[in-house]
Amino acid sequence: MRSKFSGSLLFFFLLVSTPAFAETNPDTLAAKAISANAAESSQAIAQLRSMGPSGLNALFKIHVEEISAQVSNPLAAETAQWSRIKNALDAVSQQKDSYLGRLYWYTDFDKAKAEARASGKPIISLRLLGKLSEEFSCANSRFFRTVLYSNAEVSNRLRDNFILHWESVRPAPRVTIDFGDGRKLERTLTGNSIHYVLNTEGQPIDALPGLYGPQAFLRLLGQSESLFAALAKETASQAEARLRAHHRDSLNKLNLAWVADTKKTGGEIPRDFIVTRNQDGTPQAIQIPSLAITKAYSETTILRSMTSGSEKLGAITDEAAWRKIAQLHRADAQLDGQSIGLIKRQTQKVLTAAGSKRDADLEFANLLQKLQMNIALDTVRNEYSLHTKLHAWLVMDVRRHNLPAFNNKVYAELFLTPASDPWLGLFSADTYVALENGGLER
Numbered sequence: 001m002r003s004k005f006s007g008s009l010l011f012f013f014l015l016v017s018t019p020a021f022a023e024t025n026p027d028t029l030a031a032k033a034i035s036a037n038a039a040e041s042s043q044a045i046a047q048l049r050s051m052g053p054s055g056l057n058a059l060f061k062i063h064v065e066e067i068s069a070q071v072s073n074p075l076a077a078e079t080a081q082w083s084r085i086k087n088a089l090d091a092v093s094q095q096k097d098s099y100l101g102r103l104y105w106y107t108d109f110d111k112a113k114a115e116a117r118a119s120g121k122p123i124i125s126l127r128l129l130g131k132l133s134e135e136f137s138c139a140n141s142r143f144f145r146t147v148l149y150s151n152a153e154v155s156n157r158l159r160d161n162f163i164l165h166w167e168s169v170r171p172a173p174r175v176t177i178d179f180g181d182g183r184k185l186e187r188t189l190t191g192n193s194i195h196y197v198l199n200t201e202g203q204p205i206d207a208l209p210g211l212y213g214p215q216a217f218l219r220l221l222g223q224s225e226s227l228f229a230a231l232a233k234e235t236a237s238q239a240e241a242r243l244r245a246h247h248r249d250s251l252n253k254l255n256l257a258w259v260a261d262t263k264k265t266g267g268e269i270p271r272d273f274i275v276t277r278n279q280d281g282t283p284q285a286i287q288i289p290s291l292a293i294t295k296a297y298s299e300t301t302i303l304r305s306m307t308s309g310s311e312k313l314g315a316i317t318d319e320a321a322w323r324k325i326a327q328l329h330r331a332d333a334q335l336d337g338q339s340i341g342l343i344k345r346q347t348q349k350v351l352t353a354a355g356s357k358r359d360a361d362l363e364f365a366n367l368l369q370k371l372q373m374n375i376a377l378d379t380v381r382n383e384y385s386l387h388t389k390l391h392a393w394l395v396m397d398v399r400r401h402n403l404p405a406f407n408n409k410v411y412a413e414l415f416l417t418p419a420s421d422p423w424l425g426l427f428s429a430d431t432y433v434a435l436e437n438g439g440l441e442r
Contacts, residue, residue, distance in 0.1 A: 026051060026058035033059060033092070034084040041088065048092045052115070053104040056092045059085075060102055067099050074341035075348055094133045094166070097145050100338050101155035105132060105164045109202065112165035116200040122228040123198040124158065125165045127407055129191035130172030138172040138191030143211050146346075147375060150339045151214045157221055169411060173424055190424050192415040196403065197224040199231065203401050204394060205243060209386040209414065211378040213333035244395050251306050251391040255286045258313050258384045265324035270312050310388040317384075325384075326376040333375035340368065386414055 024047075032044035048055030060067060063085050070082060089098045094105045106112035109125070116123045126144070130137030148154050158164060177185040195208040206224050208217070227246055231239045259269055260283075274287045286309050317325070335343075344364065351360040351367075390410070399405040412418035417425065433439055 026055060027062055029055070030058040030062035033088040034063070034081070036084070041084070045088055045091045056089070056102070056104045059089055059092055070099060071338065071341065074345040090133055095145065095149065096133055096135060097150065097342060100150040100342060101159070103149055103155055103159055103164055105166050107166060109165060109167065112163050113200065113202045116163045119163065120200070120232070121161060121163050122200070122205070122224065123165055123202065124162045125167065125196040125198055125202075125403070126193060127167055127169050127196065128193040129168065129170055130188070131168050132166045136172060136174050136186070136188050138188055138193055140191070140193035140211050144193065146339055146342055147211065147335060148214060148217055150342050151336050152338050153336070154214050154218060157218060161221075161225060169407070170419070173426060189426060190417065192411075192417065194410060197228070198403070199228065202403055204403060204406060205231065207390045207394070207410070209390060209410070210382040211375060212382060213329070213375045213379045214335065216329070216332040216379045216383070247391040247394045251388055252285050254384060254388050254391070255306060255309050255313070256283045258310070259286065261325045261328055261380075262313065262317070262321070264328060265321060267316065267321050270316065273309065273312070307389060307392045310384070314385050322377060322381060325380050326373065329380055330372065330376050332379050333372045335368070335372060343368070343371070389414060
């Protein structure tokens with residue numbers, strides 16, 4: 001008969017001699033992930049990452065007090081402990097400043113699709129220059145982290161209703177400006193990003209180009225969710241017909257909204273625009289007779305007429321007109337407390353370096369007002385100028401079901417940064433700059 005003592009020894013022996021326990025328990029790994037021992041923390045972070053969203057949730061659970069303190073006081077001094085927590089969160093989530101949004105991003109597309117099929121949720125696939133987990137990704141993706149992913153309502157919607165994935169199209173061009181007196185500026189140059197809404201097989205059902213204000217982004221997410229749910233109930237042919245109708249109708253609504261905004265701001269509508277109306281007098285569609293009336297009248301010619309209408313509207317919408325239209329949509333660009341807190345943390349040293357606290361507060365208020373105006377401006381430009389083209393392409397283009405091919409088209413023809421140009425338009429061999437070897441270093 002075994003004694004209690006020998007049984008206790010056996011349990012202790014099994015406990016200390018079974019490393020699998022420490023390697024698979026999320027709470028234990030979450031504690032080790034912020035170890036000052038780099039080897040121990042990196043191994044724990046890798047294990048948490050491999051667990052998917054549950055690994056990230058373990059980090060938030062174990063370090064909830066420190067995270068809550070940082071969210072409530074974004075200007076708090078960054079301690080070594082907080083730095084390790086933040087780095088662990090960013091590594092597991094694969095997004096910089098993830099402590100606000102708590103979003104887990106897949107970087108393996110096949111795993112994202114598998115999770116989408118298992119959960120029945122659509123995929124948001126972000127394509128960007130650089131990496132979402134790094135400081136110097138392209139400008140749009142940096143604003144996504146601040147304006148969208150840190151927004152409480154947006155992050156809740158993304159976390160609960162979508163499977164998130166990102167993929168780098170190419171590195172983000174980066175430049176350092178040395179003023180020669182100890183001052184340096186580091187920036188990224190050019191580059192654009194796009195959120196694709198995909199079905200569980202990874203095929204696009206919509207695409208949101210560039211930066212949108214939080215409320216506009218939420219509306220578009222809601223529309224995509226409804227579309228995804230409707231498509232899931234239909235046969236392949238029915239789903240294809242619904243998609244075509246959705247993008248045709250969305251393009252028409254955008255053109256009508258653009259005309260309405262132009263009129264509200266005192267702009268003049270091209271003479272060959274005819275706005276047809278329903279029986280109750282509400283706008284139904286825009287027609288351009290010289291383009292739409294043809295012997296080969298079809299859905300393709302209708303779409304070409306509609307996209308030509310967008311191009312005509314774009315031609316008459318100059319910078320001043322865009323700003324007037326953006327003023328109509330300022331509410332879409334309002335930032336919430338979490339986003340504002342992150343911006344304060346990122347700018348506090350710059351704003352307080354050369355003045356009093358009062359001056360810094362005033363400077364920040366001005367910065368925030370200007371930023372929100374620019375977000376409103378980006379929102380209307382992206383929706384009216386770029387999203388209109390994407391709606392047409394998602395009906396007509398033969399590559400619309402092939403995401404890599406479609407994304408190549410987007411970067412080449414919409415963002416004007418084709419893969420065939422390794423310099424992204426920043427260098428040309430036939431332009432003389434009076435520098436040895438054209439200033440190139442390889």
